Every structure is written in structure tokens, then in C-alpha cells.
Amino acid sequence: MSSEAVLTARDLGISFGNLKAVDGISLDLKPGEIMGLVGPNGSGKTTLVNLVSGLYRPDRGEVRLGGRKVTGLAPHHLARLGLNRTFQVPKPFHTLTVRENVELAAFYTRQEPHTAEKALEFTELAPLADRLAGSLNVGQQKLLDLARALATGPRILLVDELGAGLGPMELDQVAAKLLELAGTGVALLVVEHLLAFLNQLTSRVLVMNAGTRIFEGKLAAAAEDPLVVEVFLGG
Amino acid sequence: MNLPGAQKGWSPDMLEFSLIAGILFGLFFALVGMGLNLVFGVMRIVNLAHGDFMMLGAFGAFWAYNLLGWNPLVTIPVQGLAFVLAGMALYYLLVPRLVALKDFEMISLVLFFGLSQTIEALAVLAFGNNPRSIFQPVFGQAPVHFLGRTFPVAWPVSAAVSLFFLILVYFYLYRTRAGYATRAVMASRDEASASGVNVDRISALTFGLGLLLASVAGMLSLFMLGSVSPDFGGNITITAFAVIVFGGLGDPVGTVLGGLLYGIGLMVMESYLSSWANILPYVLLLATLLVKPGGIMGKEVRHV
Amino acid sequence: MFRKPLDLGLVVLIPVLFALAPLAYNNQLLLFNAMVFLALAQGINIIYGFTGYLPFGYVGFFGAGAYGASLTVMFLHLPAPVAVLLGGLTALALGLVLSPLLRLSGVYFAIASLAASEAVYYVIANPGLVNITKGPYGVSLDRVYSPEFSYLVMAVIVGLVTAVVVYLKRSHLGLSLKAVRDDPLSSETAGIDVKRQRMLAWSWSALFAGLTGAVFAWQISVFYPGTVFDPSISIFAIVFTLFGGAGTVLGPILGTVVLYGVYNLIGITEPQYFQLIYGVLIMVLVLFLPEGIVSLLKRGGANVL
Numbered sequence: 001m002s003s004e005a006v007l008t009a010r011d012l013g014i015s016f017g018n019l020k021a022v023d024g025i026s027l028d029l030k031p032g033e034i035m036g037l038v039g040p041n042g043s044g045k046t047t048l049v050n051l052v053s054g055l056y057r058p059d060r061g062e063v064r065l066g067g068r069k070v071t072g073l074a075p076h077h078l079a080r081l082g083l084n085r086t087f088q089v090p091k092p093f094h095t096l097t098v099r100e101n102v103e104l105a106a107f108y109t110r111q112e113p114h115t116a117e118k119a120l121e122f123t124e125l126a127p128l129a130d131r132l133a134g135s136l137n138v139g140q141q142k143l144l145d146l147a148r149a150l151a152t153g154p155r156i157l158l159v160d161e162l163g164a165g166l167g168p169m170e171l172d173q174v175a176a177k178l179l180e181l182a183g184t185g186v187a188l189l190v191v192e193h194l195l196a197f198l199n200q201l202t203s204r205v206l207v208m209n210a211g212t213r214i215f216e217g218k219l220a221a222a223a224e225d226p227l228v229v230e231v232f233l234g235g
Numbered sequence: 236m237n238l239p240g241a242q243k244g245w246s247p248d249m250l251e252f253s254l255i256a257g258i259l260f261g262l263f264f265a266l267v268g269m270g271l272n273l274v275f276g277v278m279r280i281v282n283l284a285h286g287d288f289m290m291l292g293a294f295g296a297f298w299a300y301n302l303l304g305w306n307p308l309v310t311i312p313v314q315g316l317a318f319v320l321a322g323m324a325l326y327y328l329l330v331p332r333l334v335a336l337k338d339f340e341m342i343s344l345v346l347f348f349g350l351s352q353t354i355e356a357l358a359v360l361a362f363g364n365n366p367r368s369i370f371q372p373v374f375g376q377a378p379v380h381f382l383g384r385t386f387p388v389a390w391p392v393s394a395a396v397s398l399f400f401l402i403l404v405y406f407y408l409y410r411t412r413a414g415y416a417t418r419a420v421m422a423s424r425d426e427a428s429a430s431g432v433n434v435d436r437i438s439a440l441t442f443g444l445g446l447l448l449a450s451v452a453g454m455l456s457l458f459m460l461g462s463v464s465p466d467f468g469g470n471i472t473i474t475a476f477a478v479i480v481f482g483g484l485g486d487p488v489g490t491v492l493g494g495l496l497y498g499i500g501l502m503v504m505e506s507y508l509s510s511w512a513n514i515l516p517y518v519l520l521l522a523t524l525l526v527k528p529g530g531i532m533g534k535e536v537r538h539v
Numbered sequence: 540m541f542r543k544p545l546d547l548g549l550v551v552l553i554p555v556l557f558a559l560a561p562l563a564y565n566n567q568l569l570l571f572n573a574m575v576f577l578a579l580a581q582g583i584n585i586i587y588g589f590t591g592y593l594p595f596g597y598v599g600f601f602g603a604g605a606y607g608a609s610l611t612v613m614f615l616h617l618p619a620p621v622a623v624l625l626g627g628l629t630a631l632a633l634g635l636v637l638s639p640l641l642r643l644s645g646v647y648f649a650i651a652s653l654a655a656s657e658a659v660y661y662v663i664a665n666p667g668l669v670n671i672t673k674g675p676y677g678v679s680l681d682r683v684y685s686p687e688f689s690y691l692v693m694a695v696i697v698g699l700v701t702a703v704v705v706y707l708k709r710s711h712l713g714l715s716l717k718a719v720r721d722d723p724l725s726s727e728t729a730g731i732d733v734k735r736q737r738m739l740a741w742s743w744s745a746l747f748a749g750l751t752g753a754v755f756a757w758q759i760s761v762f763y764p765g766t767v768f769d770p771s772i773s774i775f776a777i778v779f780t781l782f783g784g785a786g787t788v789l790g791p792i793l794g795t796v797v798l799y800g801v802y803n804l805i806g807i808t809e810p811q812y813f814q815l816i817y818g819v820l821i822m823v824l825v826l827f828l829p830e831g832i833v834s835l836l837k838r839g840g841a842n843v844l
Contacts, residue, residue, distance in 0.1 A: 053728070075727035084728060093721040096714065101729075104718055107711050108730035145725070152730055281646055332826060341593065341645045342825050345781070348595075349821030352774070356815035364811070469770065473657070476650055510667050517658035524651050525639050 004066070006031050006187050007083070007156045012051050012061035013211075021047040023211035024061070029156060029187040034178070036198040036219065037191045039208035040231060045191045046088060048208070049158045052189075053085040054078045065156070080109050085158035088191075090145035094134030098125055101133050101144055102151045109152040119150040122177065138165055150181075157181070159190045163197045175200040195219070207231075252384045253502040259386070259394040261498025263452070263459050265491045266397040267471065268478035269404060270448030276421040276485040277441045278330060280343045284351040285449055285475055286468030290358060292318065292450030293463035297367045307369065307454050308396070318450040322443035330442070331435065351468055358465035368462035389458035400451055401491060407444070408487060417441055421485055470516075477520035483530030492531065545844060546705045549788060553577075554698035558691060567690060571758055573799050574693045578751040579776035580783070580791035581700040586744035587777075588785035589707055589716035590737055592641065593649045595773055597748055599637075599656025600630040602768040604749030605756035606663055609678040610671070619683040623692060623753040630749020633659065634742050641737050653770070660768035677763035680756060689758040696754060700747045704788050707740075708844060716740055717786070775802075778817045781824055784831025788844045793832060 005028040012025045022044045029035055037045050050056045052063055054075040062071040065081055078084075093101050099120065106116040120126040123143040128136065133144060142162060149157060159178065163171055171194070178201055182188055192198045198205065198219065205222055207215035209231045215222050222228050271285045282288075295314045299305040333343045379386045408414040416437045419427040428434045456463050456471070474497075482493025497519065504512040523530060557574055561567045579601065587593045607629025611622035640651050666674045707713030715736050719726045723733045752767055759766075775798075783794025798817065806813030828834060833843050 055724070055727075074732070075724075076730050076732045079728055079730040087725070087728075091722040091725050093718040093725065095717055095721055100714055101718075104711065104714055104731065105729035108715065108732075110730075148725065148729055152728075281650065336829075338591075338645075341591070341649075342829065344646050344649055345593070346822055346825045349818050349825070352814055352818030352821065354818075356811045356818055359811040360815070470657075473650065473654055477654070480647075510665055511661075514658055514661040514665075517654040517661070520654040521640075521651055521658065524643055524647055528643070528647070 006066050008064040010062050012058050014056055014059045020211045025213055031185045031187055032182050034182050034188040034202035036202050036205035037189055038205055043208040044211040045208055046160055049160050053158055079152045082155035084149040084152050084154040086145045086149050086160055088161040090141045092133040092141055092144045096133055097130050098133055099129040102147050105148045105151040111153045115153055116151045119147040123147040156187045161191055163192055163194045171197050249506045253506045257499030257502035259390045261495035262394040262397040263455055264478050264498050265494025266400055267452045268475045268490045268494055270445035271475045272479040272490045273441050274445040277438045283347040284354055286472035287351045287354040288446050288449040289453030290463055290467045292453030293457050294362055296454040300369050311451055314450055315447045318446040319443035322446035323439040326439040326442040355465055364465055366462035366464040369457050393455040393458050474516040477516040481519055481523045481530055489530055550698055550702045553701055554694040557694045571690050574697050575751055575755055576799050577795045578697050578700050580779040580795050581704050582744045582747040583776050583780045584704055584785055584791045586740050589713055590740050591720040594652040595649045596652035596656030598768055598773040599659045600745045600748030601752035603633045604630040604752030605767040608753035608756050609680055612680050612683055619757050626753025627746050627750035631746045634745030664764035680760040684760045689754050693754045696750050703743055708788055782831055784833035787833050790831050790833045
């Protein structure tokens with residue numbers, strides 16, 4: 001496994017009005033690495049994901065994919081370069097079938113057609129392939145969102161609150177899937193509230209509060225960091 | 236639009252005339268937009284039949300004058316009550332069903348477009364496809380002299396009626412319990428509902444109020460715009476929409492400002508560039524939506 | 540591109556049927572107008588059925604095409620088929636100019652497009668431009684008048700627009716447009732260039748309205764700005780599409796055949812009764828049958844194109 005970072009973000013920042021939603025965040029991800037991104041509600045986690053995935057254009061800082069500067073590129077462009085994400089609230093194409101949802105993503109990111117089939121099998125959605133996406137339940141829609149992202153053949157995947165709304169059994173399955181994915185060399189940034197879930201995945205976390213980084217390191221060490229404890233418990 | 240009092244040619248006095256006439260017309264256009272904006276504010280529905288309700292209001296006043304000899308000012312309260320009731324009935328008939336549908340904004344647009352066509356067709360069948368007007372001197376014979384300029388008496392009378400109803404709306408929204416609830420619904424339907432406001436009742440009432448204002452504005456159109464025919468609705472709806480988008484959707488105060496600026500702009504164009512004046516509402520609407528979609532005061536309407 | 544014989548059948552059969560129809564039925568103008576509305580309904584279908592943008596001002600492209608072609612004939616003295624092509628390109632250019640409207644969400648787009656077509660109408664009809672557009676006095680193309688030739692060109696355009704809709708129905712492009720309509724953000728992350736795809740549908744839609752307007756001008760040869768910018772042209776085409784079922788190939792065809800048929804039975808002598816019928820029809824449709832009459836066939840188990 002290469003030790004070169006596949007994703008580098010330097011000093012990213014964006015403000016909405018007077019609010020500094022993300023204020024000077026940097027991070028590196030290597031192939032196959034999983035990094036947890038935690039923090040209280042409103043701390044800027046999803047905004048950071050939006051910045052990296054191209055939904056928002058940062059006010060400052062830069063994003064690089066394997067050395068190439070991609071700051072401000074549109075999400076469809078980044079998807080073709082191998083950076084993808086899932087959504088906290090998935091919005092699959094509800095008038096299309098499950099298979100069409102995934103096939104489109106493979107087609108428009110110029111992947112081999114079988115990438116789509118593989119993504120369906122990986123997420124165990126293959127039996128539902130001919131159903132309309134709008135008819136899936138929330139858990140299945142989350143998996144479809146993941147399958148859509150996987151069908152683009154990502155080297156970096158940003159996973160935004162995949163665990164929320166899933167039952168304990170499903171959580172274990174999803175955790176195993178994400179580990180399997182990392183094993184194939186995909187770098188993962190996982191935004192998560194459920195620390196137990198995150199603990200199954202990785203030991204490395206970045207803790208945010210009010211748009212800034214307050215901790216980076218081992219999850220176990222984070223639990224003993226006074227600032228982190230204050231933010232999570234003292235709020 | 237041919238305005239009886241507008242004079243052609245260049246002169247410094249014309250600007251003064253345009254400004255005063257613009258304010259008179261501006262109050263009228265604010266009233267034209269107000270009903271549409273209140274309905275939009277509480278329901279997020281663009282009532283494409285707004286202009287057709289105005290047309291019905293105009294025809295009501297026309298027939299009341301011609302058959303019963305009623306002065307249009309007498310017709311207002313009687314007809315207004317009928318429109319409030321019709322609006323409430325229409326709300327309960329259509330809207331709760333709509334809100335349940337996905338993509339309800341678009342669907343309701345198409346629905347009210349259908350309603351607009353239906354009203355127009357029925358009006359042609361009932362009244363014939365002719366423009367109608369009321370003999371101007373119904374409000375008095377003498378033209379009004381003001382600041383050395385001469386205006387048809389119907390203009391200040393219509394402006395005064397418009398102002399009266401705008402003030403009434405203000406008092407309703409800011410000085411009554413129902414008005415307070417209405418503003419809560421305009422701010423957020425869900426939160427108003429969660430705080431115990433009967434959203435359906437308030438919305439129905441607002442829909443009724445919107446139609447009442449449309450009927451009054453329609454009656455005044457007989458004087459301000461010269462005449463009203465059954466197919467009058469389409470263009471005036473766009474004008475009303477231009478006024479409220481310009482002033483800020485869902486913002487009643489913005490509508491008054493938007494109406495005044497539109498009225499002044501229109502009169503200035505009628506005076507100096509009269510052949511291009513009829514393009515004003517469309518260009519204003521497009522420019523506002525594209526350049527400053529929130530209007531001079533309001534919120535964003537763009538999406539990805 | 541055409542996976543099933545039915546696809547090719549429709550694309551070839553419809554224009555051929557129209558081309559031969561005057562041999563059996565002598566009201567050629569009625570048949571011509573049916574083709575005009577069929578092409579416009581399919582043009583609306585391209586943009587509304589696949590992207591959800593409802594262009595109330597669609598007639599603006601039709602009128603732009605009519606005037607683009609007419610000015611080509613009057614000032615450049617080019618042959619009519621070339622003028623038709625330039626008419627189509629005029630509408631396409633207008634579509635590009637108006638493309639910022641695609642930034643607006645559904646309801647605002649619908650009304651803004653209507654305002655845009657009215658604005659274009661008032662510019663063309665303005666007496667100040669009488670030397671260029673003939674202003675409100677209208678244009679005459681008697682030099683190139685040819686009802687038979689223009690009729691056949693219209694049949695070809697109907698074939699072409701049908702082919703485009705079939706292509707959308709069968710291709711990744713059409714599927715991606717529906718995806719964009721369902722959710723633009725997810726579409727972007729699926730690698731779809733949302734702006735570009737919308738622009739494509741919008742351009743095709745504008746082009747066909749322009750070509751149709753151009754041939755219409757050629758066919759009737761004398762007309763006023765109000766003739767080719769009449770908002771009821773948009774309204775008819777939209778109602779035909781909604782009635783039949785947007786987002787399908789057959790929907791607009793069925794809608795046009797049925798409703799234009801009804802129009803010719805009662806609409807010409809009693810237009811207000813026809814207006815009443817479609818006004819009520821729209822309300823009933825959106826409440827009870829939002830996907831048009833083809834959805835009845837789908838419910839019956841048919842595989843509708």
C-alpha cells in the first residue's frame with residue numbers, strides 16, 4: 001500500500017454570513033485509510049464534506065486529489081476523478097429503478113458496466129434491482145446511495161452519517177462492508193455520531209467544534225482530551 | 236394600455252405628472268399584487284387564476300352598476316363578502332388534497348392554470364367576449380387639479396380605495412389575532428401548526444381575503460385600465476406576479492413598495508417611451524428573478 | 540438507438556401517414572395544424588416530460604422560428620428550406636439567451652418563460668422596429684408560398700422530433716434527465732453534469748419549436764406577430780402533452796390526436812366550450828390522473844413506450 005496521501009485538504013474555510021461554518025481544516029487520507037469525523041451538531045462536519053465533495057466552493061484553502069488541485073471543481077467532475085460521497089438524507093432517483101440508479105452513476109463516470117452490478121451485489125441490493133427506488137425503505141435507500149457512490153469507482157469516499165437510522169444488526173453489517181471497502185484500497189472519511197460504530201472502523205479521528213479542529217488522533221485518546229470532553233458533555 | 240390622461244412629448248412638467256400618476260397607479264398595483272402575495276405567503280401557491288378573479292370582480296361591479304344602478308363603492312362590501320366565502324370554499328375543496336401530493340407546488344400551478352382557463356371560458360359564455368367599462372363620471376364629473384396638473388377623478392378615487400384596503404390588510408396582519416396567526420403561517424407552516432395555529436382555517440381565511448382583494452382590484456381596473464374583458468386575467472396575473480416578485484415573495488410590505496415603484500416606472504415609461512411601456516412587467520419579472528431573485532427585500536428562490 | 544421495431548415504426552410511420560393523409564382527406568390545413576401541434580407537444584415533452592421544467596412561454600420559440608425564417612426570406616432572399624433551418628437556429632439562439640431561466644425552480648421557471656415569450660412578442664410587434672420586423676403589421680412570404688412542399692417538410696420534422704423523444708426514452712441521456720429531475724445533487728455525485736444535460740433538453744426543445752414555427756410561417760405565408768406568439772399555442776401543446784402523458788413517446792401523440800380532434804369538432808365554432816373542456820380536464824387530470832391517459836394503459840399492464 002502506498003503511503004502517499006490520495007486526498008489532501010489544506011486550511012479549508014467557508015463562511016455563511018457571519019458564521020464561520022468551517023474555519024481552517026486540514027486533513028490527509030491515504031489509500032485504504034479510514035478516518036472518523038466527529039463533533040456535535042452544527043460543528044461543521046457536513047459542511048466540510050460538502051466542501052471536499054465540491055457542493056460548496058471554499059472561501060479559502062485547497063483540495064488535492066493525489067497531488068492534483070481540484071478546489072472548486074463541480075461534484076460531477078470530482079465523481080469522474082474518483083472522489084465520491086453519500087448523503088445524510090439519501091435522495092435516490094425515485095422514478096428510476098434501483099438498477100438504473102446505479103447504472104447511471106457507472107455510465108456517467110465512465111466505469112465498466114459490471115461496476116454497477118458489483119455495487120449492487122456489494123450492497124446486497126441485487127434482489128431489489130428492478131424495484132423503483134422510491135419504493136425502498138430508508139435503510140435500503142441509504143444502501144442505494146452507497147451503491148450509487150460505489151458504482152463511480154471511487155478512490156476516496158466520504159460517508160455522511162450512514163449509521164443514523166439503522167438498527168444494530170444493520171450497523172454491524174455496514175461496518176463490515178466499509179472495512180471490506182477500505183481493504184480494497186478506498187480511502188474513507190466517515191462522519192458519524194455513533195462512536196461505537198466508528199470504533200469498529202478506525203482508531204483515527206478528527207474532532208470538530210464550531211468549524212475548527214479541536215482534536216486529531218486516536219479515538220481512545222480523544223475520550224480523555226479535556227477539550228473534547230467539554231464539548232461533548234459540557235456543551 | 237392607453238391612459239386617458241397621459242400626454243405625449245417631452246417637457247419637464249411631465250416628470251412631475253408621471254411621478255404623481257405613478258403613485259396613484261402604484262397604490263392600485265400594490266392592491267393588485269397584495270391578494271396574490273398573501274395567498275402565496277401562506278400556501279406557497281401561485282394562484283394563476285388571480286387575474287381571472289379580478290375579472291370576475293370587475294364584471295360583478297359592471298353588472299351591479301348596469302342592472303341595479305349600484306355605485307361600485309357600494310358593490311365592494313357585498314361582492315367582497317361573496318368572494319371571501321367563495322375563496323374559503325375553494326380552498327377547502329382543492330388545497331388540502333393538493334398539499335398531500337408530492338411536487339405540490341408544480342401541480343398546484345397547473346391546477347390553478349386549469350381553473351383560470353375554466354373561469355375565462357365560463358365568463359365568455361356568460362358575458363360574451365367583449366371588453367366592458369363603466370362610464371367614468373360615476374365618481375363625479377370634474378377632473379381633479381393637483382400641483383397644476385389635471386387627472387381624471389377616477390384615479391385618485393381608485394388610489395384612495397386601494398390605500399384603504401392596503402391599510403386594512405396591514406391592520407388585519409399586525410393588529411388582530413387571526414392576522415398574527417397568518418404571519419406565523421407565512422413564516423413557517425409547520426411551526427405555526429406545532430404552536431397550535433389552525434393552519435387550514437387561517438389559510439382558507441387568507442385565500443378568501445386574497446380573492447376579496449382581487450375583486451376590489453378588478454373593480455378598480457375598470458377605471459385604471461380602461462376596460463375589462465373575460466380574457467383580461469392572463470396578463471394582469473403576470474403583472475401582479477412581477478410586482479410581488481419585485482417587492483419580495485411572501486412579503487406584504489414589499490408588495491406595497493414593489494407596487495409603487497412599478498406604478499412610477501410604468502408612468503414614466505408611458506410618458507417618455509410609450510411604445511415600450513407594455514413590455515415593462517415582463518422585463519421587470521425576468522430581471523428580478525435572474526438578478527435578484529429574492530426581490531428588493533425577500534428570500535432566495537433559486538436551486539441547484 | 541432503436542431497440543425495438545416499434546421505435547422505428549413510430550418514427551417512420553407517423554410522418555408517412557401524415558404525408559399520405561391528404562390523398563384520403565381533403566382538409567390539408569387541418570392535417571398540417573395537427574402536425575404542428577404534435578411537434579410542439581413532443582417539444583414540450585422533451586423539456587417537461589424529462590426534466591420537469593414546464594415552459595408556459597413555449598410559443599416564444601415558435602414565434603422566434605416563424606420570424607427568423609420570414610426575415611431570412613425577406614431580407615436574405617434564401618430558399619424556404621434554408622429559411623426553415625435558420626428559423627430553427629433563431630429559436631435555438633433564443634433558447635441559449637434564455638438559458639439562465641433554468642437556474643429558477645419549477646414554478647418560477649414556468650412563469651418566467653411566459654414573461655420571456657411575451658417580452659419577445661412585444662419587441663417584435665413594436666412599431667419602433669417596423670423596418671426590421673414590420674412591427675404589428677405582419678409579414679408576407681408569398682414569394683416562397685408552397686403549401687405542398689411545406690406540408691411535407693412539416694411531416695419530416697414530426698418524424699425527427701419523434702425520433703428524438705424515442706432516443707431520450709431509450710438512452711442514458713433521457714434517463715439522466717429524469718435523474719436530474721428527481722434530485723440534482725445526487726445526479727451530480729453520480730457524475731452527471733446537471734447544467735449541461737438541462738441545456739441539451741432545453742436546446743432540443745427550443746430547436747423543434749423554432750423549426751415548427753418556421754414551417755408554419757412558410758405554410759400560411761401571411762401572418763401577424765399575434766398569430767405566431769398567441770399564448771394559446773403553448774397552452775394547447777401543454778394540455779395535449781399532459782392529457783396524453785408526459786415523459787412517454789405515445790402520450791403526446793394520443794393527446795394531440797384526441798384533443799385536437801375534439802377541438803376540430805367543437806373548438807373552431809365554439810372555442811369557449813373547448814376552453815371550458817380543457818380547463819376542467821386539466822384540473823381533473825392533475826388531481827386524479829397526473830400521468831395522463833397512457834398511465835391507464837400502463838395500469839392495464841401494457842408496456843407503454
